[in-house]
């Protein structure tokens with residue numbers, strides 16, 4: 700089971716999603732940005748590192764929102780969503796080709812990675 704941390708960034712009823720670029724696993728699908736936890740890292744440290752690597756931003760990582768497990772054909776992941784505050788600055792994309800702030804209530808219409816659907820449903824229940 701691979702542990703993956705993902706940013707749940709909320710602002711004025713919107714949530715941040717990012718689209719995986721061509722050449723990535725699950726290319727074209729949207730996700731909450733983040734990545735795998737490396738040896739010796741806490742969940743928050745891993746997410747801060749990933750957001751710096753992927754979006755070139757220094758984020759403040761907060762409490763856990765939710766965690767869920769998903770079994771893909773070739774890999775099983777535990778996806779851990781952590782509330783994240785992003786600075787008001789432009790992101791520089793590397794593994795994504797687009798980012799968007801979408802109304803939380805519209806998450807059902809976003810083409811999300813399958814593992815993310817449980818988190819999206821909880822966001823819609825609690826914040827939409």
Ligand SMILES: Nc1nc2c([nH]c(=O)n2[C@@H]2O[C@H](COP(=O)(O)OP(=O)(O)OP(=O)(O)O)[C@@H](O)[C@H]2O)c(=O)[nH]1
Pocket residue numbers: 703704705724725730731732733734735736776778812813814815
């Ligand atoms: N970051 C992220 N990964 C997700 C989400 N949902 C989901 O199924 N995943 C999957 O979890 C895995 C995380 O991999 P990643 O590619 O983002 O992580 P990483 O940067 O550490 O990977 P790498 O250095 O091995 O390329 C991928 O298989 C990705 O498709 C999500 O919301 N955020």
